[in-house]
């Protein structure tokens with residue numbers, strides 16, 4: 001199951017790649033503009049941090065299929081390493097996904113709000129489909145249910161397409177898509193860190209360390225020659 005960073009912030013990506021088992025980085029135009037850097041330079045910076053083997057997901061900007069395809073080719077030409085082209089699941093986007101499939105360019109259908117949008121994108125040849133869990137919830141829909149039903153469709157009919165769920169505002173939503181069949185999640189840096197955060201875990205670690213110190217007078221398993229007994 002994929003764990004992907006949903007950010008273009010270099011410091012955050014560096015830190016997360018160092019500590020967590022990260023599979024890639026997703027971006028979208030809104031995420032890119034926040035960094036106030038040249039688009040291609042920023043993507044190359046991200047590539048330098050994550051290496052060539054992790055996937056970098058880059059979203060197109062235009063509306064017409066022909067233009068989307070040209071943007072996709074441009075990104076593939078300019079950005080080294082494994083790149084997946086993110087394309088909104090509009091009718092023009094689906095046409096572009098079909099064309100890019102014939103060119104061997106991998107795509108992710110993004111801005112998915114219904115299981116049937118995901119089905120059409122998978123059938124068009126997208127390698128990934130990306131339901132927007134929190135944005136669906138904000139429309140009084142049920143993002144988790146969309147992921148669950150899309151999983152049923154893709155798995156039952158053996159589509160070669162993975163659900164990389166996106167748009168999360170809390171860890172509970174992440175938990176729910178994980179147990180309902182998502183093949184991966186892309187998460188903002190603070191949510192990735194929150195996956196491990198639990199006050200009882202911190203308290204237990206301190207207690208173990210204190211117990212050891214009280215008995216042996218050291219706070220590490222190393223330097224056993226310094227211990228009192």
Ligand code: E4P
Pocket residue numbers: 006026027028110130132134135166167168186
């Ligand atoms: C990722 O692929 C999406 O672009 C992103 O997760 C959307 O998330 P948001 O709803 O938090 O903006």
